[in-house]
Amino acid sequence: MKNLSLSKLLSFIGLLLLVQACKSSESGIIAYDPPGRTTETKPLDPHHLRTIGIAETGVWASNEFVASRMNDFYRVEDNLYRVTIAPENAPINWSSWYSFKLWSDTPQTIRLELAYENGYHRYIPKLSTDRIHWTALDTTEFVHDREAGTALLTLDVTPEPIYVSAQEHITSEDVYAWADSLTTLPFVEQSVIGQSHRGRDLVKLVVNATGNPDAPVIVVMGRQHPPEIPGAMAMETFVNTFTSDEPEAMAFRSRYQMIVYPLINPDGVDGGHWRHNFGGVDLNRDWKAFNQPETRAVADDLIGYQERGVFMLYSLDFHSTIYDVYYTSNKDIPTNLPGLTDRWLAGINAILPDYEIREEPSGVVSPVSKNFMYHTFFNNGVTYEVGDATPRPLIRDVARAAAISMIREVMKLDAPELMSNPDWYNADWSSRQ
Numbered sequence: 001m002k003n004l005s006l007s008k009l010l011s012f013i014g015l016l017l018l019v020q021a022c023k024s025s026e027s028g029i030i031a032y033d034p035p036g037r038t039t040e041t042k043p044l045d046p047h048h049l050r051t052i053g054i055a056e057t058g059v060w061a062s063n064e065f066v067a068s069r070m071n072d073f074y075r076v077e078d079n080l081y082r083v084t085i086a087p088e089n090a091p092i093n094w095s096s097w098y099s100f101k102l103w104s105d106t107p108q109t110i111r112l113e114l115a116y117e118n119g120y121h122r123y124i125p126k127l128s129t130d131r132i133h134w135t136a137l138d139t140t141e142f143v144h145d146r147e148a149g150t151a152l153l154t155l156d157v158t159p160e161p162i163y164v165s166a167q168e169h170i171t172s173e174d175v176y177a178w179a180d181s182l183t184t185l186p187f188v189e190q191s192v193i194g195q196s197h198r199g200r201d202l203v204k205l206v207v208n209a210t211g212n213p214d215a216p217v218i219v220v221m222g223r224q225h226p227p228e229i230p231g232a233m234a235m236e237t238f239v240n241t242f243t244s245d246e247p248e249a250m251a252f253r254s255r256y257q258m259i260v261y262p263l264i265n266p267d268g269v270d271g272g273h274w275r276h277n278f279g280g281v282d283l284n285r286d287w288k289a290f291n292q293p294e295t296r297a298v299a300d301d302l303i304g305y306q307e308r309g310v311f312m313l314y315s316l317d318f319h320s321t322i323y324d325v326y327y328t329s330n331k332d333i334p335t336n337l338p339g340l341t342d343r344w345l346a347g348i349n350a351i352l353p354d355y356e357i358r359e360e361p362s363g364v365v366s367p368v369s370k371n372f373m374y375h376t377f378f379n380n381g382v383t384y385e386v387g388d389a390t391p392r393p394l395i396r397d398v399a400r401a402a403a404i405s406m407i408r409e410v411m412k413l414d415a416p417e418l419m420s421n422p423d424w425y426n427a428d429w430s431s432r433q
């Protein structure tokens, strides 16, 4: 420790924080959730949408578009510029989303530093001219200064704006459009279960061809954490596999239903937030207190199923962190379908033998959605984490294998709806450590 400079120590702590990116604080090396922090609504720091031009050089930067984040832009010296990036409020988990566009009156090459407040550089920069097609910078095309927590990019700027972003964009408009496209299928229904802080619709999709609204359910959740785009990609493929015309998917739909809450934090997504909702709160810490309208709406909807005795087969909440990992629950915790998680993961492995599955089980005490599901329905569940930089085709392949394996496992079950046991419900959380 003696030779470790303070900045190196801070970087090391930052790395530990990052490793814990999406994880609950109960089992980690270091807890990033500040002690005593509650999920009551907190003020957001301002993020002004504006276009900033440098008169002497004719270089421009703007954040005037959906899901942007750029707090300031200025020229440091010569061809060196700096963008500063700050979260919606702090303290906050280190999920340092940025997104802005640049252009220049005349073509020129600039150096651009990304500097962060209350965080460090995390995401490999992606470039786009249309916010649809993105190209990740090669690691040789920028310098990530891990000690300073900054990144230095060399960019060619022209009169045509180029978007620079932490990840690809999947905005609320994109998710709503995807949901609308699914409702053209005769067995998919869409409804609105509530509104976000800013009045955006919290949508729900029901995939059900059984004719029975109380058929056993798989629940899918997405986008509690805005920057976690790889998780959103996985969720879309996972759900699309269940709605496909593959025979196994059709067999599933004739017996079971799937319920999808694809966009739990629409305000954070469109506001370019690092992690929180418009109430300044990490929604995936609010599944006990329910101080936020988004978590409350989803929980209220699900409790309706619980009150009708609907059997919960499995629940999946899609996220992203530094590597692919399935956060599951400890194996000694009793559930309604013992061993289902193990069989499901083994099934993924059988489909993709070269893909290395990483599973990290923990307890069911922390106030995350997976544990709310467990305490409400007694089911197995997973926080499905996709790596920030996992190759996009692999994300799709794994999500598809995950869907097929899940279908195969639940189709082997013998009348799970008859196994429902009301005594499991409404138990005190603390009694199930």
Ligand SMILES: [Zn+2]
Pocket (backbone or CB within 6 Å): 021, 022, 225, 228, 319, 320
């Ligand atoms: Zn997350």
